Amino acid sequence: MAGVLFMEHLDGTILVTAAPRIAADLGVGSAEIGLAMTVYLVTVATFIPVGGWLAGRFGARRVFCASIAVFTLASVLCAASTSLPALVAGRALQGLGGALMVPVGQLLVLRATDRRDLLRAIAWITWPALLAPVLAPLLGGLLTSWASWHWIFLVNVPVGAVALVAALRLVRDVETERRPLDAPGLLWTTVTVFGLVAGLQLVADPGWAPAGAGLLCAAALSGVAAVRWLLRSAHPLLDLRVYRIAGYRAANSGGLVYRAVVSSVPFLLPLLFQDGFGRSPVESGLLVTAVFLGNVGIKPATTPLLRRFGFRPVLLGSVAGGAACLAAFLLLAPATPLWLVTALLLLSGALRSVGFTAYNSLQFADVEPGRLSSANTLSATGAQLATGLGIAVGALVLQLAASAAPALPSAGDLFPHRVAFAVMAVLLLAPLLGALRLPPGTAAHVAGRLPRTAASRRAG
Template sequence: MNSEVRDGILPAADGVTRAPAAPEIDTAKRPPYRLVAVIIACALFMEQMDATVLATALPTMARDFGVPATSLSSALTAYLLALAIFIPASGRLADRFGSKTVFRLAIAIFVGGSVLCGQATSLPFLIFARFLQGVGGAMMIPIGRLVLLRSVAKQDMVSAMSWLIIPALIGPILGPPIGGFIVTYLDWRWIFYLNIPIGILGIALVTLFIDEVRGETPVRADPVGFLLSGVSLGCLLFGFEMTSRDGELPMALALIAVGLVAGGLYLRHAKRRADPILDLSLMAVPSFRLSVIGGSLTRITQGAQPFLLPLMLQLGFGMTAAASGTITIAGAIGSLAMKSLAPRVLRRFGFRNSMIVGGLAASAGYAVCGLFRPSWPTWLIFLTLMISGFCMSFQFTAYNTIAYDEIPPERMSAATSFYATFQQLMLSLGVCAGALALHLGMLARGHSGPRLADFTLAFLIVTAISASATIWNRRFAPDAGADLSGRRRDDD
């Protein structure tokens, strides 16, 4: 029998490999999975870093453009809009044109948008360039994960995902200090120009080491679903993001309401279509459903923490932006330490037990962050953040891996688009939850500005959200993900 057919890889007449009909992957024919994971992680790191570095430079950019700093929020929301519109469509594009081709194109679009951002001389020009960046970023997020799922053997998936999750955690932590350095000692335009060499290297590495894989049967277009999902997700993302701004709560609530209405119309549309752009039938798969729900609750806390912690250190402790940014690097160090330990922990204890304990430990670590006080020694704060980063990174590695355990290859692109959509939505909701919890603490105590006690309450509220994921983690089967972790099913 032909070896390609035997291994579940179906060669087409055009020379492009179609999606495998079975989960077996002939690793002898593939590049090392660590190399594939690092290539994808670098692209995602570029996207994550850009977003957080930009936030630091907004006041300087506003001065150069001659507009109020609040006007620059349009540049941030333009990026969110592109994410909301194009993330759901990314899986279909990968199936039709090939995951390698679309991933490479996504990097090129992101870099092109970065160049235009660096050349911007007015706010409207910047908004257009940020939207273009968002188109590239929207495709990089789910397709990067799809490339990894199609390139890595099942038994290596945990280790590969532990590499992939790092940029999502490190980017928001390293962004503020790097942004502060660039704005202070260079020109803010270098924030965008730094993406050029990273992007060029990424395109070259993708060309050399990533296989081209398409869906066996490209799914037909869903323009109605595309429109409804884009309106729903865009309004929800904007609404959640605007709740953290002063004086914009009515508009935020209006956008959230529109998003919910459009979401309801999409649900009605999806029930009538066999292949909707966001396939809700994936939630019938147990491991995927539990990962989406548990991961969403956990990501709310993860989205709130980078919002609350720098504010507490600067407003409550009186630290400079540079000093608070240096301390928050501890979370990145913890994430890196997790990379090599996650596969061994999951192999020894299994997904279910590890996620229950890890989730509680991560939530406890973030709860302790709310108890930080200026009298605490810096080393103790640093150690707490490092342990919290380790535990939270472990949780996301486990969620991002177990989600695809029972997903058949032909539905993998739909699953990655669906998962990435909820991932982005929940991280944005986390900022909303953190801001709302902080305001509740201020109102309860009659404070005109946030004080340390208000931050404590806010951290405890968002921590309770991630701790509630334990309910869903307990519903995983005891042997869930045994093939992924290498744990024997009779070990339980």
């Protein structure tokens, strides 16, 4: 599950460094290749909500295996593309496969995992979302430079083949709720998610900003209609009542902002190093790899940390520490010692790994088995939206700050980047306040820290 999730997340951003080479081969402008990235992200987010229903209707194991096959086949079609329309069509099919792999694969893991093992299971399926965006620029650059852009997609073939064989042999089907398709709920939800993701992708582009704003308005209206319908329907596509669970609500409100901010960092850092510091794409990619090393280095300690201190202290520490790292990025300059930059990136990667694991574990701690499908689908959709939101906000702040810089005599070349990191640091105050409001013993049964009784405290 972790392997296919890594593959899906990697393909969301790996085209960035290969865009000029692909554009030259296909005879289009580099900016037009952005359409292939956008259609992938939009398709993934749009079709995630239907994954839970498909799993109940046809069986989670069958849908999961089919999604791996679709994703792998689409990767071959992308590599064989000789025109931009063919590439976009292949990416759309790839996004469809990825959209089903995400919620259905996670549902298989959650259904098969005992509450006592939830922390370890979540830790395993969390790292793809952390590592893939960080490694994508470097891996895309290396494959494009040493081989050809086609290998960006062809590397998925052996991974997908191994994953499919493993899934057929190892994955057991899990019991899921079979319910009739909520067609109105599907319609309103699809329009909402499509409008949000597509609007966020377009609103940061000055040429497409009006269209993006229109899509966001349409998404807001359809979102209101979707909520009204889903709360009234006898068999809703998504059960919004799951938000009444305190831990789930906290992980998908403040946690949504946290995911958005964390997702913006791999986008903002390469721009800082390349445009602000004048480093090459390879040097920039190697520097950002320090975030990856921080993620991996702390991973064995994430579960022990949650078991030792509990969810509330760990969330407070990781969110506050993440905000401090973003604030420290404001002080970086081309002359900053390389060891200090690397140390800061390592710390940032470690903190984001701990925070991601804590939020992802907290959200399912108190969800009943009957609601897991809806809770998982809502969470996967929110995570995808948060990724798009974080990148869109980061790009928008950069553009606005760059436009305002000429009017400010004291603003230097690093001004737009510093403003972007400052805004992201301030945004982390929302999840910090949310973590402060959590009760001290939140999800203690999952962390393995059962609250002590009054008698035991007196005896102690």
